[in-house]
Structures are given as structure tokens and as C-alpha cells.
Amino acid sequence: MQQPILQVLVLGVVVAWLLATVPGIANLRSATALLIIASLLSLAAMGQTLVVILGGLDLAIPGYVIFGAFVAANLAGGQGWPVPVAFLLTIAVCGGLGAAIGFLCHRLKVEPLMMTLGMGAALTGGTLFLANGNYASAPPEFLRNLAGVTSTTFGMPLPPIILIVAVAAVLLWFGLTRTPAGRSLYATGINARAAKLTRINTTAVWTLVFAASGTLAGIAGMFIASFSSGWAQSIGEPYLFSGLAAVLVGGTTFGSIRGSFTRTLLGALILTGLSTIIVSNGLAEAQSRIIYGVIILIVVALYGRERHVRDRF
Secondary structure, three states, X not given: OOXXXXXXXXXXXXXXXXXXXXXXOOOHHHHHHHHHHHHHHHHHHHHHHHHHHHOOOOOOHHHHXXXXXXXXXXXXXXXXXXXXXXXXXXXXXXXXHHHHHHHHHHHHOOOXXXXXXXXXXXHHHHHHHHHOOOOOOOOOHHHHHHOOOOOOEOOEOOOHHHHHHHHHHHXXXXXXXXXXXXXXXXXXXXXXXXXXXXXXXXXXHHHHHHHHHHHHHHHHHHHHHHHHOOOOOOOOOHHHHHHHHHHHHOOOOOOOOOOOHHHHHHHHHHHHHHHHHHHHOOOOHHHHHHHHHHXXXXXXXXXXXXXXXXXXX
């Protein structure tokens, strides 16, 4: 598997650009805030990474994020639900819906693009219905401390969310590169028919990958609400564009062996740096999305020229 050397070089350029153009960014508090934002983006895009390796797209990410944010703020915070129960509910709902999508798409030969888009819209609408206009609640103090800029971990000036994502990255790297499950995922993404002939249960692969995508995005939503100390109707929308951009900018390509969460982490760091530069120069959210869109178009055009991608289609 090729190493993401280009992405590391681009990250270095972005960091240098950031330090040179944004006054006062070179301090511990600012660096911690940027790392938290990049960690949340990475977590929201972790499942999308697996889906892209499989050769699909998960457009239900905003729905999962908003549901997780609702559970953290309105249920765990507003109604006093125990935090473990809130996590279990998020995992059950988001993971269950994702599993259903993966299973149906593979069995019925339906493109995940449309099914995930519909599921995301339905989950977002259902969540807003359950919220009934209540956006004033905030996640409990325990969750806010996990994603707070001033939080510490074992006395170190490092918020727990950064370590949580780092540990998840190591576990996912090990799972993808050192286990039969990881090899099955890559094989299914490259050529599902050939994978099935080698007795890989491709239905299970699709089901588990989309379940993981929903679960991870839902948990990310809980932490995003905790970092923001609340939630809003549009809290999940930015993570579809920025999450997909992080995956693609990191160099993960559709249905190929060139894909890993390490690349997504680098992509998230690059985009977080670029976003900070954009905001510091007075550009709005709409302009940021335009830049994300242009980046995705350029990257997909470049990767689309590679032989193994063309041959797959």
C-alpha cells in the first residue's frame, strides 16, 4: 500500500501557511482547538472512509450526526439520561439503520447513493420532530469535558476526544491491515464478484461497513454537540461535504486498496488548516463549501485517471 507522502507534504505547506498568515495561532489553546475540530471531523468521516473503500458513498451522515447531537443534548443533557444509555441508543439507532441500508443495497443491487440520501433525510426529519423545537438543552458536563478545549487527560493538557480518536485510528489501522476482516473489505471493494468466489460473505461486509458508518457518525454527533455545548437543525450538514472532502483529499479512492483512516486523518488536518485560513480572511461558510466542492472535483478527476479505477467501472 502506497504511503501518503504527498498528503504529508501538503499538510506541512498548510501549517506553514497558517502560521504565516494567522497571527496568534501558535499557542497551546489555539492548537488544541484546531486538533479537536480535526478530531471531530475525522471521527465523522471514519465510517465514510470504510464506505469509500467499499466503493460507495454514505449520504446519511448528516442524519446520523444530528441524531447523536439530539441524544447528547436533549436526552442525556435535558432529560438526564445516563451517558452510557445515550451512547447505546445512538449506536443502536444509527448502527441499525446503517446495517439495514448496507444489507438492502447489496441484496437488492440498489445504489447506496439514493438510499442513504433518503435515510439521511428521514432521520433528520424524525429527529427534528422528536426535538419539537427544543434546541436549548446542552449535553451533560461529563460529555462536555470529553471535548472541551481546556479539558485534560491524566493531567496532560490534552482533551480526551483527541486521544479517543487517536486510539480509534490505531484500532482501525490494525483492523484494516492485520485482520481477515480488513482483507475482506478491500477484496470486496476491488471486485465483489471475485471476493464472493473466494467465499467472502460480501453481504456481511456491506452490512457491517454501513453499520459502522452510521455508528461512528452518530457518536461523532454526540461529541460535536458536546464541543459546541448544544446543537441546531443544521449541525450535521457541514460534515457531509467536509467529511467526504477529508476522505478524498487524504487519498482514499473508491473501491481500491489505496485507502486508510490514516489518510483521512491527514485530510481532516489539511482541511481544518485551510478552513482556519479561510475564516481568518473573512470568508463565509458558503464560500468554504465552494472551496470544498472544487477540491473534491479536482481530486476525483485526478484519481479517476488511474487505471485500476477506470477498469473497475
